[in-house]
Amino acid sequence: xxxxxxxxxxxxxxxxxxxxxxxxxxxxxxxxxxxxxxxxxxxxxxxxxxxxxxxxxxxxxxxxxxxxxxxxxxxxxxxxxxxxxxxxxxxxxxxxxxxxxxxxxxxxxxxxxxxxxxxxxxxxxxxxxxxxxxxxxxxxxxxxxxxxxxxxxxxxxxxxxxxxxxxxxxxxxxxxxxxxxxxxxxxxxxxxxxxxxxxxxxxxxxxxxxxxxxxxxxxxxxxxxxxxxxxxxxxxxxxxxxxxxxxxxxxxxxxxxxxxxxxxxxxxxxxxxxxxxxxxxxxxxxxxxxxxxxxxxxxxxxxxxxxxxxxxxxxxxxxxxxxxxxxxxxxxxxxxxxxxxxxxxxxxxxxxxxxxxxxxxxxxxxxxxxxxxxxxxxxxxxxxxxxxxxxxxxxxxxxxxxxxxxxxxxxxxxxxxxxxxxxxxxxxxxxxxxxxxxxxxxxxxxxxxxxxxxxxxxxxxxxxxxxxxxxxxxx
Amino acid sequence: xxxxxxxxxxxxxxxxxxxxxxxxxxxxxxxxxxxxxxxxxxxxxxxxxxxxxxxxxxxxxxxxxxxxxxxxxxxxxxxxxxxxxxxxxxxxxxxxxxxxxxxxxxxxxxxxxxxxxxxxxxxxxxxxxxxxxxxxxxxxxxxxxxxxxxxxxxxxxxxxxxxxxxxxxxxxxxxxxxxxxxxxxxxxxxxxxxxxxxxxxxxxxxxxxxxxxxxxxxxxxxxxxxxxxxxxxxxxxxxxxxxxxxxxxxxxxxxxxxxxxxxxxxxxxxxxxxxxxxxxxxxxxxxxxxxxxxxxxxxxxxxxxxxxxxxxxxxxxxxxxxxxxxxxxxxxxxxxxxxxxxxxxxxxxxxxxxxxxxxxxxxxxxxxxxxxxxxxxxxxxxxxxxxxxxxxxxxxxxxxxxxxxxxxxxxxxxxxxxxxxxxxxxxxxxxxxxxxxxxxxxxxxxxxxxxxxxxxxxxxxxxxxxxxxxxxxxx
Numbered sequence: 001x002x003x004x005x006x007x008x009x010x011x012x013x014x015x016x017x018x019x020x021x022x023x024x025x026x027x028x029x030x031x032x033x034x035x036x037x038x039x040x041x042x043x044x045x046x047x048x049x050x051x052x053x054x055x056x057x058x059x060x061x062x063x064x065x066x067x068x069x070x071x072x073x074x075x076x077x078x079x080x081x082x083x084x085x086x087x088x089x090x091x092x093x094x095x096x097x098x099x100x101x102x103x104x105x106x107x108x109x110x111x112x113x114x115x116x117x118x119x120x121x122x123x124x125x126x127x128x129x130x131x132x133x134x135x136x137x138x139x140x141x142x143x144x145x146x147x148x149x150x151x152x153x154x155x156x157x158x159x160x161x162x163x164x165x166x167x168x169x170x171x172x173x174x175x176x177x178x179x180x181x182x183x184x185x186x187x188x189x190x191x192x193x194x195x196x197x198x199x200x201x202x203x204x205x206x207x208x209x210x211x212x213x214x215x216x217x218x219x220x221x222x223x224x225x226x227x228x229x230x231x232x233x234x235x236x237x238x239x240x241x242x243x244x245x246x247x248x249x250x251x252x253x254x255x256x257x258x259x260x261x262x263x264x265x266x267x268x269x270x271x272x273x274x275x276x277x278x279x280x281x282x283x284x285x286x287x288x289x290x291x292x293x294x295x296x297x298x299x300x301x302x303x304x305x306x307x308x309x310x311x312x313x314x315x316x317x318x319x320x321x322x323x324x325x326x327x328x329x330x331x332x333x334x335x336x337x338x339x340x341x342x343x344x345x346x347x348x349x350x351x352x353x354x355x356x357x358x359x360x361x362x363x364x365x366x367x368x369x370x371x372x373x374x375x376x377x378x379x380x381x382x383x384x385x386x387x388x389x390x391x392x393x394x395x396x397x398x399x400x401x402x403x404x405x406x407x408x409x410x411x412x413x414x415x416x417x418x419x420x421x422x423x424x425x426x427x428x429x430x431x432x433x434x435x436x437x438x439x440x441x442x443x444x445x446x447x448x449x450x451x452x453x454x455x456x457x458x459x460x461x462x463x464x465x466x467x468x469x470x471x472x473x474x475x
Numbered sequence: 476x477x478x479x480x481x482x483x484x485x486x487x488x489x490x491x492x493x494x495x496x497x498x499x500x501x502x503x504x505x506x507x508x509x510x511x512x513x514x515x516x517x518x519x520x521x522x523x524x525x526x527x528x529x530x531x532x533x534x535x536x537x538x539x540x541x542x543x544x545x546x547x548x549x550x551x552x553x554x555x556x557x558x559x560x561x562x563x564x565x566x567x568x569x570x571x572x573x574x575x576x577x578x579x580x581x582x583x584x585x586x587x588x589x590x591x592x593x594x595x596x597x598x599x600x601x602x603x604x605x606x607x608x609x610x611x612x613x614x615x616x617x618x619x620x621x622x623x624x625x626x627x628x629x630x631x632x633x634x635x636x637x638x639x640x641x642x643x644x645x646x647x648x649x650x651x652x653x654x655x656x657x658x659x660x661x662x663x664x665x666x667x668x669x670x671x672x673x674x675x676x677x678x679x680x681x682x683x684x685x686x687x688x689x690x691x692x693x694x695x696x697x698x699x700x701x702x703x704x705x706x707x708x709x710x711x712x713x714x715x716x717x718x719x720x721x722x723x724x725x726x727x728x729x730x731x732x733x734x735x736x737x738x739x740x741x742x743x744x745x746x747x748x749x750x751x752x753x754x755x756x757x758x759x760x761x762x763x764x765x766x767x768x769x770x771x772x773x774x775x776x777x778x779x780x781x782x783x784x785x786x787x788x789x790x791x792x793x794x795x796x797x798x799x800x801x802x803x804x805x806x807x808x809x810x811x812x813x814x815x816x817x818x819x820x821x822x823x824x825x826x827x828x829x830x831x832x833x834x835x836x837x838x839x840x841x842x843x844x845x846x847x848x849x850x851x852x853x854x855x856x857x858x859x860x861x862x863x864x865x866x867x868x869x870x871x872x873x874x875x876x877x878x879x880x881x882x883x884x885x886x887x888x889x890x891x892x893x894x895x896x897x898x899x900x901x902x903x904x905x906x907x908x909x910x911x912x913x914x915x916x917x918x919x920x921x922x923x924x925x926x927x928x929x930x931x932x933x934x935x936x937x938x939x940x941x942x943x944x945x946x947x948x949x950x
Contacts, residue, residue, distance in 0.1 A: 110719045110835035156666040165666055167675075168643065181923045188833040190863045191631040191640055191904040193679050195916050195947055196928045200642075200675035204668050221725050244585045250696050250771055296725055358663040360585035388665045429666040441670050448656045453671045455934030459927055472670055 005475075006091060006465070007071035009049040017052060017094070020062045024053040024100075034080060035095060036088070042351055042406070043085030043436035048075060048095035054119060057174055057182055057213040060096060064211065065180025067094055067465055074178070075467050076207040078146030079121065082153070083352060084434025086206045091468050091475070096211060098148050104128055107219070111188050113171055114219050118148030118212045125217075135222040137163035139255075140430065141337060148212045154204035156430040158255040158292075158336075161387025165430070167203045169218040175202060175210035178461040188216055201456070206432050207467045209460040223294035226254065227301040228323040228332050231289040231312050232277055236260060238316040239287040240363040243386050245311050246291075251304065255292040256387035257336055258362070261285055263343075263381050267335045270342035275331045280318045289317075289386060290336055298324075339383050339392075347396040349378070351409045355420040356390040356429030365423050369393055369416055376408045390429030417444065433471045441472065480950075481566060481940070482546035484524040492527060492569070495537045499528040499575075509555060510570060511563070517826055517881070518560030518911035523550060523570035529594060532649055532657055532688040535571060539686065539941075540655025542569055548943050549653070551682040553621030554596065557628070558827060559909025561681045566943050566950070571686060573623050579603055582694070586663050588646055589694050593623030593687045600692075610697040612638035614730075615905065616812060623687045629679035631905040633730040633767075633811075636862025640905070642678045644693040650677060650685035653936035663691055676931070681907050682942045684935040698769035701729065702776040703798040703807050706764040706787050707752055711735060713791040714762040715838040718861050720786050721766075726779065730767040731862035732811055733837070736760055738818075738856050742810045745817035750806045755793045764792075764861060765811055773799070814858050814867075822871040824853070824880045828888055830895040831865040831904030840898050844868055844891055851883045865904030892919065908946045916947065 017025045027050050036045045054060055067074045073093025080087055089095050101117035104125060108115070114136070116125060122136075123143035129136045140150060140157035149155075151173070156165040172186035186192070186199040202209055233239040239258055246253060264276045278285055291308065295301045301324075309320045323332045344350065357365050366382060373380045377400050384391035393416065395409045417427060417440045426444070427433065433441045442450055453472035460466075469475045492500045502525050511520045529535055542549045548568025555562055564570050576592035579600060583590070589611070591600060597611075598618035604611045615625060615632035624630075626648070631640040647661035661667070661674040677684055708714040714733055721728060739751045753760055766783065770776045776799075784795045798807045819825065832840050841857060848855050852875050859866035868891065870884045892902060892915045901919070902908065908916045917925055928947035935941075944950045 108833075108835075109723075111833045112719075112722060153668045154666075154672075155668075160666055164643070167672075168639070177923060177927075179923075183921065183923045185924070187831075187901045188899050189831045189865075189901060189904070191629075191635055191831050191860070191865045192901050193628045193630075193829075193903045193905050193907040194901040195679075195908055195920060195924075196684075196931055197629075197642075197675055197679050198924060198927060200672055200678075201931075203675075204670075204672050209671075221723060224725075244587075247587060248584075248696060250699075354668075356662075356664045356666050358583075358586045360583075385666070390664075390666045424663050426662045426664060426667050426669040428668045429664070430668050432668040433670055445670060446658065448652060448654075448658045449660070449670075449673060452652075452673060452934055456671055456676075456931060459930030459934060 006073055006093065009072055009094065013066065013070060014050060016066055017050065017063055021052060021055050021059050024055060026051040038080050038082040038085055038087050040083045040085065040352065040436065043434065044088060044090060046088045046090040047092065048089035049092045051095045051097055053100040054096050054098045055100065057176060060211055060213055061176045061180050061182050063094065063096070064176050064178065068178060068180050068463060071463060071465065073465050073468050076211045078119065078149030079144055081142045081145040082149065082434060083431045084436045086432055086434030086470055088435060090435060099146055101213065107132055107134070108188065112219055113188050113216050115214065115216050116147055117214055119146050121146060122150060129219055130222060133222055134219040136169065136217060136219050138166045138169055141340065147215055147217070151203055151212055151215060152206050153430060153432040156385070156388065156390055158257065158385065160385065161256045162252050162254045167200065170199065170203055170215060171218055172216035173199065173202060173212050174214040175212055177210050178463065178466040186216070206434060206471050208457060208471050224296050225298050225301055226292055226294045226329065227305060228290065228292045228329045229305065229308060230276060230321040230323065230332055231291065232280060232285040232318045233287050233316060234283055234285065234318065236287040236366060237363045239289055240386060242289060242312055242315040242317070243359050245315060246308065249307060249311050251308055251311065253291045253387060254294045257290045258386035259288050259290065259336065259383045261287060263339055263383050264288065264335055266346060267338045267342040270338055270345050271334055273331065275335060283318055285318065290332060343381055343394050343396060347398060349397040349400055349402060349405045351395045353393045353413055353416055354390070354428045354431040355417065355425050356388065357420055357423045357425035359389045361423040361425065362386065362389055362391065365419065366391065368419055372412060372415065376412055378405060378408060389425065413440065435470055438471065438474060481548055481568065484547055484569065488541065488545060489525060491541055492525065492538055496527060496530050496534050499530060501526040510552070513555050513557040513560055513562050515558045515560065515827065515911065518909065519563060519565060521563045521565040522567065523564035524567045526570045526572055528575040529571050529573045530575065532651060535686055535688055536651045536655050536657050538569065538571070539651050539653065542940055543653060543655050543938060546938060546940065548940050550942050551686045553594065553624030554619055556617045556620040557624065557909060558906045559911045561907055561909030561945055563910060565910060574621055576688065582607055582609070583663065587694055588663050588691050590689065590691050591622055592689055594621050596621055597625060604694055605697060608697055609694040611644065611692060611694050613641045613644055616815065622690055622692070626678055626687055626690060627681050628905060628907040631860070631863065631865060633732065633860065635860065636731045637727050637729045642675065645674065645678055645690060646693055647691035648674060648677060648687050649689040650687055652685050653938065653941040661691070681909060681946050683932060683946050699771050700773050700776055701767055701769045701804065702780060703804045704766045704780065704783065705751060705796040705798065705807055706766065707755060707760040707793045708762050708791060709758055709760065709793065711762040711841060712838045714764055715861060717764060717787055717790040718834055720790060721783065724782060724786050726783055726786065728766045728862060729769045732765045733861035734763050734765065734811065734858045736762060738814055738858050739763065739810055741821060742813045742817040745813055745820050746809055748806065750810060758793055760793065765807060818856055818869050818871060822873060824872040824875055824877060826870045826884045828868045828891060829865070829903045829906040830892065830900050831863065832895055832898045832900035834864045836898040836900065837861065837864055837866065840894065841866065843894055847887060847890065851887055853880060853883060864900065888915065910945055913946065913949060
């Protein structure tokens with residue numbers, strides 16, 4: 001077994017940990033099984049020998065140093081909401097539960113940043129910033145992930161089309177290296193050309209290069225008003241073809257999501273509430289755009305709505321339904337936000353793919369994916385971010401044998417990842433590689449890029465103790 | 476001598492080069508001395524043994540492969556407009572002149588990207604995009620740098636305050652590694668979580684990790700109208716204090732520059748034209764903001780001007796001069812764009828510093844820097860980007876011995892870099908580290924970060940042949 005290269009977590013070592021963080025060290029029977037997997041259990045389970053509740057950067061550094069000296073795996077974990085098995089202790093060792101470092105340390109309103117501990121939940125920062133008249137723009141579907149987790153996957157989310165991804169909002173971070181050293185990367189500035197960007201290398205590295213303990217994040221003045229539009233189309237092609245037209249018309253939607261009818265129905269069943277029209281003027285609706293605009297006042301947004309309506313009707317939209325009250329906006333977005341839960345509620349066996357393709361390839365790509373459905377015993381459901389080409393494709397089965405499901409899914413995934421690459425896309429838009437997507441990354445990136453990634457891993461983590469067996473480095 | 480570790484560029488090797496790129500290989504006496512230095516000759520000179528005019532990615536790969544096999548330094552060079560000696564062949568070897576790969580390969584208007592060869596000049600892309608109704612937002616002061624050079628320093632420029640830096644516009648690149656392998660990084664997508672971001676590591680690596688040969692860059696629909704405002708203040712403190720107020724008022728200037736009176740006067744002398752008022756209502760003007768807003772129509776911009784005027788008058792502005800015609804805008808910005816040339820024209824000995832500090836530290840920092848002037852025999856001139864805290868500080872002398880100048884400047888720089896770090900800033904906002912700022916980077920970044928940077932350099936470039944002795948790795 002590979003893990004034999006690692007040292008054992010001895011009772012003596014556990015006593016050392018307890019001296020560093022008294023009352024925060026959990027072992028064996030005392031560890032909740034939730035820690036054994038993430039939100040996609042199909043990528044395997046693994047029990048850590050020890051779970052440590054994170055307290056301070058310095059304490060984490062002390063624990064990591066001990067693990068470094070004793071060759072023990074260290075697995076940082078946020079809220080465990082990942083979808084690729086990145087936060088699972090596949091070689092045992094010490095799991096550091098970062099969700100316990102959850103303080104918002106303070107806003108700097110002259111420089112438009114907020115300093116947080118890495119375990120703060122996205123939802124908590126979003127709500128707190130709002131109270132300050134500010135907005136933290138990244139808005140991934142999962143609101144109860146930690147910000148450290150968001151940074152570790154460069155999470156994108158709904159508002160990426162206007163505001164960019166998590167990467168664009170990370171100004172600085174404090175990191176515990178696999179050696180136990182504490183380093184700072186970046187600063188409260190928006191411009192830098194100060195050596196290799198270790199900050200940008202850490203972003204999206206899924207807890208394999210260092211443990212992020214504190215973050216300085218950019219915030220912006222909160223938009224004063226928003227308006228959402230539900231735009232039904234007869235089919236997905238017309239729906240997707242609208243997307244570039246928004247930008248050419250100088251419209252800047254805050255969010256621009258597409259959804260096929262089937263998944264909207266599933267979501268509405270899950271929520272017990274129907275908001276999206278299924279038939280209009282005798283036409284069966286096949287797909288929808290859900291669009292949000294933000295601005296300084298409702299007059300501005302009404303003008304934008306008028307302009308957007310012209311654009312979409314020219315592209316074959318059947319109607320434009322305006323959600324301009326908090327209740328209506330909540331209803332419209334509730335359906336979108338519940339897609340994953342709705343799928344999970346109806347599905348026993350689940351696997352997913354998170355490719356990103358150029359925006360003008362979405363319709364072609366999804367048509368191809370849908371065409372494969374007859375070849376397999378599972379169902380395919382998809383939704384995604386029309387504004388940025390990030391697609392979430394789910395293989396769902398209820399009556400299949402798990403081994404057969406896994407075999408069929410492996411075949412399916414191989415085909416659709418290859419197709420994504422042919423369309424000029426990438427393996428993952430925002431969920432990451434973790435443990436579940438390593439082979440697809442290796443196939444895609446090619447030998448030289450993989451050699452460089454592995455080399456970088458060795459530079460940061462010469463003993464391979466930090467989150468081993470993830471992203472690019474198989475043990 | 477360190478360079479003894481490198482192989483010799485033999486006549487046989489030169490013949491090999493000539494077979495790969497006939498007519499594009501220049502040796503010894505045939506090499507223009509402009510290739511021996513960049514725009515800041517104080518950082519030393521160096522003659523390459525050979526200059527090759529770049530033709531294609533494949534040809535560059537073949538040449539680099541030969542250099543790799545024979546242990547010969549390779550120095551990529553754009554337009555030679557750098558300010559840190561990054562593009563100087565300090566160990567001889569083969570210089571690859573990328574400015575010869577200068578084709579705009581095509582626009583993809585559905586995905587809002589343009590594909591270019593790395594030697595295209597910023598100015599050429601800017602003008603060409605404009606003709607297409609598009610804008611390439613990064614706008615560094617030096618318009619005649621190559622885009623490859625801009626990417627290699629993560630160049631920022633005037634419009635960074637609204638649109639971000641070069642980093643934010645790089646979607647994909649083709650790179651020749653120091654081994655001669657060709658790799659692609661990134662894709663025509665805005666979202667990614669596909670392994671370590673080698674793309675972001677290449678950005679700002681100053682030609683030390685790979686040779687960028689092609690770029691896919693994000694473009695946006697061009698704003699339809701712009702308006703510029705010259706806003707005079709009695710002193711720099713009031714001027715700088717205005718900056719955060721713009722953002723809190725939801726104003727999003729495209730550019731937001733501060734300038735002290737002395738440098739404006741120098742620039743106007745250089746241009747032979749006076750635009751900026753020196754005295755108003757009996758008050759001596761000490762500093763100015765130069766602000767540009769963009770929008771869809773002049774009514775919108777007039778409303779913004781009114782709102783901006785309220786903001787600045789509350790902060791002690793003496794007046795607001797509106798430049799709303801092409802001629803007026805050109806005059807206002809001509810002064811700003813000529814600062815460096817104006818300084819160069821009046822100055823024999825010149826050194827510069829390009830720190831970036833948090834926006835609310837600018838006034839404090841510059842007051843400190845100015846207070847040092849009495850300690851030295853040179854003059855200090857400064858200007859910079861008020862919106863993002865990036866400051867260009869020049870030490871200028873005409874009657875000093877060069878050795879004395881260098882000694883005094885070294886002392887001065889050490890102090891002001893240290894102060895920038897104390898203010899929460901970084902060594903360079905956009906000019907980079909190159910050869911001239913290596914000691915300051917090492918002092919600032921600390922041991923662990925420097926070890927990681929050096930390790931990364933070794934992973935990309937195991938034989939240390941690519942642009943040796945720059946950024947983080949002294950030979």
